[in-house]
Amino acid sequence: MKLDTTGLESALPLFGTNCQMVDGFTAAPAFDLPTTLDFDGFQKEAIQMVKPAKGTTTLAFIFKEGVMVAADSRASMGGYISSQSVKKIIEINPYMLGTMAGGAADCQFWHRNLGIKCRLHELANKRRISVTGASKLLANILYSYRGMGLSVGTMIAGWDETGPGLYYVDSEGGRLKGPRFSVGSGSPYAYGVLDSGYRYDMSIEEAAELARRAIYHATFRDGASGGVASVYHVGPNGWKKLSGDDVGELHYKYYPVTPSTVEQEMVEVSGA
Amino acid sequence: MSIFEYNGSALVAMVGKNCFAIASDRRLGVQLQTIATDFQRISKVHDRLFIGLSGLATDAQTLHQRLMFRHKLYQLREERDMKPETFASLVSALLYEKRFGPYFCQPVIAGLSDGDKPFICTTDSIGAKELAKDFVVAGTAGDSLYGACEAMFKPDMEPEELFETLSQALLASVDRDCLSGWGGHIYVVTPTEVKECTLKGRMD
Numbered sequence: 001m002k003l004d005t006t007g008l009e010s011a012l013p014l015f016g017t018n019c020q021m022v023d024g025f026t027a028a029p030a031f032d033l034p035t036t037l038d039f040d041g042f043q044k045e046a047i048q049m050v051k052p053a054k055g056t057t058t059l060a061f062i063f064k065e066g067v068m069v070a071a072d073s074r075a076s077m078g079g080y081i082s083s084q085s086v087k088k089i090i091e092i093n094p095y096m097l098g099t100m101a102g103g104a105a106d107c108q109f110w111h112r113n114l115g116i117k118c119r120l121h122e123l124a125n126k127r128r129i130s131v132t133g134a135s136k137l138l139a140n141i142l143y144s145y146r147g148m149g150l151s152v153g154t155m156i157a158g159w160d161e162t163g164p165g166l167y168y169v170d171s172e173g174g175r176l177k178g179p180r181f182s183v184g185s186g187s188p189y190a191y192g193v194l195d196s197g198y199r200y201d202m203s204i205e206e207a208a209e210l211a212r213r214a215i216y217h218a219t220f221r222d223g224a225s226g227g228v229a230s231v232y233h234v235g236p237n238g239w240k241k242l243s244g245d246d247v248g249e250l251h252y253k254y255y256p257v258t259p260s261t262v263e264q265e266m267v268e269v270s271g272a
Numbered sequence: 273m274s275i276f277e278y279n280g281s282a283l284v285a286m287v288g289k290n291c292f293a294i295a296s297d298r299r300l301g302v303q304l305q306t307i308a309t310d311f312q313r314i315s316k317v318h319d320r321l322f323i324g325l326s327g328l329a330t331d332a333q334t335l336h337q338r339l340m341f342r343h344k345l346y347q348l349r350e351e352r353d354m355k356p357e358t359f360a361s362l363v364s365a366l367l368y369e370k371r372f373g374p375y376f377c378q379p380v381i382a383g384l385s386d387g388d389k390p391f392i393c394t395t396d397s398i399g400a401k402e403l404a405k406d407f408v409v410a411g412t413a414g415d416s417l418y419g420a421c422e423a424m425f426k427p428d429m430e431p432e433e434l435f436e437t438l439s440q441a442l443l444a445s446v447d448r449d450c451l452s453g454w455g456g457h458i459y460v461v462t463p464t465e466v467k468e469c470t471l472k473g474r475m476d
Contacts, residue, residue: 219475224304247474
């Protein structure tokens with residue numbers, strides 16, 4: 001299996017062989033494969049290490065005014081909440097966003113790598129890369145690492161010359177084009193709200209509220225999702241962060257506490 | 273995830289000045305999915321004795337029914353309520369009966385014994401009693417609860433301060449646990465009254 005190492009090649013042009021100063025930079029970095037007797041067993045363990053990692057809720061959908069992207073912000077290790085403030089929407093470049101689900105390190109590294117390749121494409125071809133092209137670049141890299149234990153479940157959302165674009169890409173090598181996606185352990189709950197409230201011709205505020213409500217509902221039902229519901233909008237001029245609401249407060253905004261009738265009133269008892 | 277973490281729970285009891293408080297979370301889940309947000313984990317045995325059962329919810333319900341049965345029999349025979357120390361021994365014996373096929377529960381017992389002295393204790397799933405003078409914890413959020421209680425506990429707190437302290441300790445701990453939370457339930461018991469409150473917490 002030939003690994004696609006184009007993601008790791010240095011962008012520096014090769015100098016003459018007599019220049020020792022840049023030797024460290026020009027040598028293409030490579031991921032060392034471990035020297036074990038049982039490589040398959042090692043791979044299986046590596047996969048099991050990140051398996052419980054997809055505890056999250058992210059969603060994205062295309063509508064009349066562009067693409068709406070939303071995510072929660074909780075990181076969990078088994079039952080323990082390790083952080084309530086993780087950035088799960090990654091800004092690849094000013095007009096493209098990626099969502100993070102699965103291994104945080106994997107998502108962060110490969111999204112940044114994708115950003116580098118998109119910029120190189122712009123410089124080489126004097127025009128922005130399309131969302132189709134960017135998602136294909138990522139999908140091909142992930143396919144070549146298939147079975148090695150990477151855990152990436154991401155959506156690439158952006159606006160290019162053909163209009164809004166949304167692709168789902170995962171570490172099994174899958175790449176799907178579609179109008180609505182939700183990824184993560186909370187995705188069934190988010191789909192419930194998203195699918196029933198979705199209309200193509202919503203305004204930006206309505207779409208943001210739908211996305212926020214879907215993430216809130218997933219954080220309510222799913223134990224591995226929570227924290228802050230961030231909502232981003234990708235329009236013709238690039239992406240813009242619309243809101244970041246704490247879901248603990250969102251619950252009481254949607255369901256305010258109403259004073260209830262008294263069931264049992266305390267009475268004075270003589271000689272307790 | 274282990275069988276103790278199947279439903280998710282958080283339980284804590286704390287001692288004050290001639291009073292005690294016992295608190296729990298309100299979530300009932302099936303692994304990561306939340307099924308109910310109003311599950312009762314603490315029940316009253318009699319006016320001065322409360323028991324909370326953490327762990328697998330079905331075992332908690334069955335164990336609760338068996339304990340209520342035994343206590344009612346005791347009341348009929350002895351014509352009085354059980355003392356907390358006696359009740360704790362009863363719980364321990366019932367759990368050890370199932371030593372080789374245990375109930376997957378960890379009970380927390382809290383009561384006022386003779387002279388209005390508060391009594392708290394917890395046992396593990398096979399009946400090892402652990403008496404404490406300050407606080408006892410149980411459930412999936414147990415480790416966080418230990419930390420929070422250790423930091424916030426002061427000896428000889430009045431009922432109002434005890435309520436405040438225990439509520440804050442519980443809510444802070446369940447906010448670090450995926451499997452418990454979604455509100456809180458707290459009972460503050462003094463020799464003259466029992467105060468029951470529902471706590472407003474994060475619903476994620």
